[in-house]
Structure formats: structure tokens, C-alpha cells
Amino acid sequence: MRSSEKTAPVLEVEGVTRRYRSSGRGVEGVSLSVSAGEVLGLVGPNGSGKSTLLRVLSTATAPDSGTFRVCGLDGIREKREIRARLGIMVDRPTHYGDLSGWANAYLFARSYGMGEEKATRALQSLFGYFGLAEYAGEKAKNYSYGMAKKLALIEALAHEPEVLLLDEPSLGLDYTSRLAYQRKLREAARGGCAVLLASNQVDEVESLCDRVVFLHRGRVVAEGTPEELVSSLRGVRRIVATLRNPVPYGEVGEAPGVRRVAPEGKNLVVHCEDGPGIVAGVVEAIVRSGGDITTLSVERPTLEDVFVRLTGEALTEDEA
């Protein structure tokens, strides 16, 4: 759904703070809302507080302060009622290892109040859809990481929840499974589900999410549609150089106009201001650092560049 068609929020979060006593970190004063049929991306680097926020909203942990409502129900006083409306996928799904994948999902579906027949029908369809049908009888402890993620997705989706809270759902999924999951998510949103999707995979967020909230060190630092956020970056360029071999790239970061350099596999991604001679300056710096450039492209900015501009930090783990 596009934001112009917004209805009343199904998930409303106001000023939620949750700090871990041992580290003093967590989330601070987070406010956001998600409407029926909307997919909201929660984007931030590792440790920015995505999982903590999702833990609070899933009612697993109480906030230190702030409030939230799910379908009008109070997040603190009406936990049980809220849980029944949520579909949750945590960042590290756990299962009963000695039970089959099917038995795990079936228990889950029944715990959400689904009748035997309805649960069986929904699970048959989802196991087939995610290519897990032939492994349904296999013990969950023998599932690969990707299979366990798919099982967790099935568990989150089977009871057709009104709100989906998903923590990095596509991490570890192969290409085909990722497409299948994305299609399913769009289908759920079209059916009126409000989706909060925590992820730092910007390509996926840009293509799936109607709006995006950036989290940085536990706080919301920006919010908007992907288009709004990216178009706020006039004058920013993203230079992607593929190198034959990795080289130290400290010097590239010193080149005029360069804001940040981050390696992504064999690529060196340079976030920089647009300006005369900027590409030449970056190429020179890479060559001086001993880099052998095999391809080079100057690309339009992405949500990653927006995040770099806002915080001076990169989203991805691979950062410098």
C-alpha cells in the first residue's frame, strides 16, 4: 500500500525506551506507527536496537517507559490479547529440535487458536510454498539455517496475523526462497496485514517497504518513504569500484569529497559528494593504494547513502 491510502495505524509506538542494565544500551524514545496493509522498514546497523524494539513490541520484554498499542490494545496491560494478533519472527529462531518441522509449526498454529483442519490446510500450503514439504517430517534439529528460517516464517504467517514483526527474515535465504518470501509478504500486506520489517538490506527494503524508519544507537534518526529519503540526497554519488584484489583503502577515504568508504565483497563502495573531478580523485586514490580496478560505476544513491549522510556510519557489517 502507498502512504497516500493510509488508514488508522494498527501498530502505534510512542516514546518506547528499553535499556539493558548490563550495557546501558537498547532503544530510547522510539515512536512509529504502521497502518493496515503497510510495510514499514526498520533499518539500522548491527546494535542499533532493531531486535530490542521488536522484543518489546512482541511483548517478550516490557519497556522501561513509553507505550504501544496493537489493534487498539494496550501493549503493557493487554499482552495476551496482543500476542494473538501478532505473527513474530525473531532474529534467531529456535525450535524443538527433536520434533519434526511440521510438528513445530503445527504446535505453533494450534497455540494461536487455529483448529486442527484449518492449521493442517494452512501449513500444507505454506510448506509447499516454501519448498519444505519433503522435509516436513524431518527433525527440526536437522534443518539447515535457511530451512529453519523458512520454518520460522511459516510459523509467523500461518494464523494470518494482523501485525507481522519480522527480524531480518531473509538473511540466510537462498535467492528463490527470498523471492518467495517477498511475494508472501506483499500478499499479506495486500490482505491488510501491518508489517514491521527489521532489516539492513537496503535493496530489499527499497523494493518492499512503503516507509522506512532509520534507527541509530537506539534512536529514530529519520523517517520517510524510500523515495523521499533517497531524493533528499541531491549531490551525493556512490562510486562502486570492483578490484582484482583487496587493498588497504584508508587513503581513498582521504580523497576530496569522500564521506565514507566501505568494502562489499570484491567491491569498494565510495560514498561521496558530487563535484568536478570527484571520480578522477577516487580512482587516483585507489590506484595509489595499489588497487587494480576491473570495473567502475557511478550509481544513484541508495538508502545506505542516506544513512551515511545522516550518521557518518555505514549500515553493513563489512564497513571500515
Ligand SMILES: Nc1ncnc2c1ncn2[C@@H]1O[C@H](COP(=O)(O)OP(=O)(O)OP(=O)(O)O)[C@@H](O)[C@H]1O
Ligand atoms: N541482553 C543484552 N544485554 C545487554 N545489552 C544488550 C543485550 N541485547 C542487546 N544489547 C545491546 O543493545 C543494543 C541494541 O541491540 P539489538 O540486538 O537490539 O540491535 P540490532 O539492531 O537488532 O542489531 P543486529 O542487527 O545485530 O541484530 C546493542 O548495543 C547491544 O549490544
